[in-house]
Amino acid sequence: MTMINDNNEYASYWLNSSKISRYPEITKDMHVDIAIIGGGITGITTAYVLAKKGLTVAIFEATTVMNGTTGHTTAKITAQHGLIYDEFIQHFGVENAKLYYEANRLARNQMEKWITTLGIECDFQQEDAYIYTNDSNYIDNLKKEAEAYKSIGIEGGFVEDIPMDIANQGAIVMKNQARFHPVQFLTHLLQEIKEMGGEIYENSVATKMEEGNPSVVHFRNGNKVSANYVISASHFPFHDDRGFFARLHPERSYVVAGKPEKEFTGGLYLNAEKPTRSVRAVTIDGEELLLFSGDGHKTGQGKPEIEHYEALEHWASKHFGVKEFKYRWSAQDLISLDKLPYIGRQHKDNPNIYVATGFRKWGMTTSVVAAHIIKDLIMDKPNRFAELFSPARFQADPSLKKLIKENVNVAANLIGGKLDRPDKEIKDVANGEGAAITYKGKRAGAYKNEAGELFVVDTTCTHMGCEVNWNSGDNTWDCPCHGSRFSYTGEVVEGPAEKPLKKIEVE
Ligand SMILES: Cc1cc2nc3c(=O)[nH]c(=O)nc-3n(C[C@H](O)[C@H](O)[C@H](O)COP(=O)(O)OP(=O)(O)OC[C@H]3O[C@@H](n4cnc5c(N)ncnc54)[C@H](O)[C@@H]3O)c2cc1C
Ligand code: FES
Known part of the structure; x- marks a missing residue:
C-alpha cells in the first residue's frame, strides 16, 4: 500500500484498500x-x-x-454535525432542529441495519462522538449546545473531560454514533x-x-x-x-493517517475552535492508526494547499507522537447558504x-x-x-444576505482574477512547481514536472470564467468560485466545469 496512486496523486486509504468492480461506459x-x-x-x-x-x-x-x-x-456516521443544534433552533425553531436530528439519527440506524442484515464487512464500529475545546471562549457555545441537545432529546450533553488524551476544558458528547469503511x-x-x-x-x-x-x-x-x-x-x-x-460554495479539507505513540481509547472527535481538527481510529494492515482531518478552506483560496497537509501532520506529531504518515488525501464538499x-x-x-x-x-x-x-x-x-x-425553500430565502455575500465573493474572484498579472514568468517556475504566470501579457498557468517538462494552460475556468489557482497539495488548478478542479494538463478533475482548460502552446 502506498500514499501515491497510479496517477501520481495522493491516494485515499478507502479506495486503495478495496476491490472495486469496474463497470462499462454507456455506448448506446x-x-x-x-x-x-x-x-x-x-x-x-x-x-x-x-x-x-x-x-x-x-x-x-x-x-x-x-x-x-x-x-x-473520513467516514464518521453521526448526527453530530458540528455545533449546529443551538444555531438551528435559533434559525428554524426547535421542531425543525429536532427533525434534522431525527432524520440523521434514523439514517445512522438504517446504515447499521443494512450492515447487519446484509452481513457487510466494513469495519463498522459504534463510538461516542465528542466536540471538545481547549479555548475558554468556546465553553459557553458548548453549554448552549448542551441545552439544545436537551430540548431536542439528544442522548448526551456537556462533559468536563474526554477519553482522548489531549488538553481540553470540556466537551459535548453525542452517544452511540459510529465509524466505518465507506x-x-x-x-x-x-x-x-x-x-x-x-x-x-x-x-x-x-x-x-x-x-x-x-x-x-x-x-x-x-x-x-x-x-x-x-x-x-x-x-x-x-x-x-x-x-x-x-x-453552494465548495470547501476543501485534508486527511492524514498515522500511528499514534500513545494508546487511543476510542471515540470520534472534533474541536470547536479553528482550525478544525477531527480524529477517529482506523485499522490499516492489522494496525490501529488514527485519521486526522481538517484544516478546511474555500476551494482555490487561501494559503498553498501543501501547507494544510503540513499543519495537520505537525499537529498529529505534536499531540499524538505520530512519526510517519501512511496516507494523505484531500477532498471538498459543498455548503448551502443556510x-x-x-x-x-x-x-x-x-x-x-x-x-x-x-x-x-x-x-x-x-x-x-x-x-x-x-x-x-x-x-x-x-x-x-x-x-x-x-x-x-429558497423561493422564500431567509438568508438573502448570505446569498449576496457569496456572490460578492464570486464576483471579486471573477473580476480580481481577470485583472491579475502575476509577477512570475515561465522561467521563474522551478521543476515540480506550478504557478500563475504572465505570458504574452495575459494571466496563464504553468507547471513543470520533476523532469522539467512544461505544461501551460489558460487559467480561465470553463464553467463561468473565474480564474483558477494552483493547488500545491494535489497539483491541480482549482477554481475559487464554484470549486471546479483541473489537472495540470487542463483536464476536468471535478465539476461543475465540463470542458478542459485551454492548453497554451509555448513558442
Ligand atoms: C475531507 C472530508 C471529510 C469528510 N468526512 C465526513 C465524515 O466523517 N462524515 C460525514 O458524514 N461526511 C463527511 N464528509 C462529507 C461526505 O464525504 C460527502 O458529503 C459525501 O461523500 C458526498 O457524497 P456524494 O455522493 O453526494 O458526492 P460524491 O461522492 O462527490 O459523488 C458524486 C459523483 O458524481 C459524479 N459526477 C459529477 N458530475 C457528473 C456528471 N456530469 N455526470 C456523471 N457523473 C458525475 C462524480 O464523479 C462523483 O463520483 C467529508 C467530506 C470531506 C471533504
Ligand atoms: S467559474 Fe464556476 S467553477 Fe469556475
Missing part, C-alpha cells in the same frame, strides 16, 4: 425508468432503496464509482443493486438535460438516455437551471427531476436521508422530513 442510446447521475454515496444509496422497492434504476458515473468526495471522506460498504450495495437488475455505467459524463416527460440526458460521447425520473447525485448538480452555483442540504424536487415545474447536495462535510448520514426522501417523493408517499430539506 437507451430508455430507463430512473436515471441517477453520480456514483458516490448519494447515488448508490438512492439506487439501492429504489431498487429494493422494485423500481428500475441506472447509475451513470462520470469517472469511476466512489472516486469523488465519498472515496475521500467503500467496502458501498461496494456491497452496488452488488445488491446489480442483483436486483440495476445498471451501472462508469466513464459516462452527463453534460445536459432536456426536461420533459420523459427527460433526456445527453452524455459527452454523444449518447442519450431518456428517463421518467432523473436524480442529480453528482455533488454539484450537473443540470443547474435554478442557479445552484449561487447557493447549512441545510438541498434534497428533493429540483424545482416546482417538473416533479420528475430530483437533486441531493450541500451536505456540509456530513454526507454519510445526509445521503441516506436524501435516498429515503427521494424514494418517497417518487413513490408519492408522505415523508415528514421532505419539507425541511426542500430546495424550493
Whole structure:
C-alpha cells in the first residue's frame, strides 16, 4: 500500500484498500425508468432503496464509482454535525432542529441495519462522538449546545473531560454514533443493486438535460438516455437551471493517517475552535492508526494547499507522537447558504427531476436521508422530513444576505482574477512547481514536472470564467468560485466545469 496512486496523486486509504468492480461506459442510446447521475454515496444509496422497492434504476458515473468526495471522506456516521443544534433552533425553531436530528439519527440506524442484515464487512464500529475545546471562549457555545441537545432529546450533553488524551476544558458528547469503511460498504450495495437488475455505467459524463416527460440526458460521447425520473447525485448538480452555483460554495479539507505513540481509547472527535481538527481510529494492515482531518478552506483560496497537509501532520506529531504518515488525501464538499442540504424536487415545474447536495462535510448520514426522501417523493408517499430539506425553500430565502455575500465573493474572484498579472514568468517556475504566470501579457498557468517538462494552460475556468489557482497539495488548478478542479494538463478533475482548460502552446 502506498500514499501515491497510479496517477501520481495522493491516494485515499478507502479506495486503495478495496476491490472495486469496474463497470462499462454507456455506448448506446437507451430508455430507463430512473436515471441517477453520480456514483458516490448519494447515488448508490438512492439506487439501492429504489431498487429494493422494485423500481428500475441506472447509475451513470462520470469517472469511476466512489472516486469523488465519498472515496475521500473520513467516514464518521453521526448526527453530530458540528455545533449546529443551538444555531438551528435559533434559525428554524426547535421542531425543525429536532427533525434534522431525527432524520440523521434514523439514517445512522438504517446504515447499521443494512450492515447487519446484509452481513457487510466494513469495519463498522459504534463510538461516542465528542466536540471538545481547549479555548475558554468556546465553553459557553458548548453549554448552549448542551441545552439544545436537551430540548431536542439528544442522548448526551456537556462533559468536563474526554477519553482522548489531549488538553481540553470540556466537551459535548453525542452517544452511540459510529465509524466505518465507506467503500467496502458501498461496494456491497452496488452488488445488491446489480442483483436486483440495476445498471451501472462508469466513464459516462452527463453534460445536459432536456426536461420533459420523459427527460433526456445527453452524455459527452454523444449518447442519450431518456428517463421518467432523473436524480442529480453528482455533488454539484450537473443540470443547474435554478442557479445552484449561487447557493453552494465548495470547501476543501485534508486527511492524514498515522500511528499514534500513545494508546487511543476510542471515540470520534472534533474541536470547536479553528482550525478544525477531527480524529477517529482506523485499522490499516492489522494496525490501529488514527485519521486526522481538517484544516478546511474555500476551494482555490487561501494559503498553498501543501501547507494544510503540513499543519495537520505537525499537529498529529505534536499531540499524538505520530512519526510517519501512511496516507494523505484531500477532498471538498459543498455548503448551502443556510447549512441545510438541498434534497428533493429540483424545482416546482417538473416533479420528475430530483437533486441531493450541500451536505456540509456530513454526507454519510445526509445521503441516506436524501435516498429515503427521494424514494418517497417518487413513490408519492408522505415523508415528514421532505419539507425541511426542500430546495424550493429558497423561493422564500431567509438568508438573502448570505446569498449576496457569496456572490460578492464570486464576483471579486471573477473580476480580481481577470485583472491579475502575476509577477512570475515561465522561467521563474522551478521543476515540480506550478504557478500563475504572465505570458504574452495575459494571466496563464504553468507547471513543470520533476523532469522539467512544461505544461501551460489558460487559467480561465470553463464553467463561468473565474480564474483558477494552483493547488500545491494535489497539483491541480482549482477554481475559487464554484470549486471546479483541473489537472495540470487542463483536464476536468471535478465539476461543475465540463470542458478542459485551454492548453497554451509555448513558442
Ligand atoms: C475531507 C472530508 C471529510 C469528510 N468526512 C465526513 C465524515 O466523517 N462524515 C460525514 O458524514 N461526511 C463527511 N464528509 C462529507 C461526505 O464525504 C460527502 O458529503 C459525501 O461523500 C458526498 O457524497 P456524494 O455522493 O453526494 O458526492 P460524491 O461522492 O462527490 O459523488 C458524486 C459523483 O458524481 C459524479 N459526477 C459529477 N458530475 C457528473 C456528471 N456530469 N455526470 C456523471 N457523473 C458525475 C462524480 O464523479 C462523483 O463520483 C467529508 C467530506 C470531506 C471533504
Ligand atoms: S467559474 Fe464556476 S467553477 Fe469556475
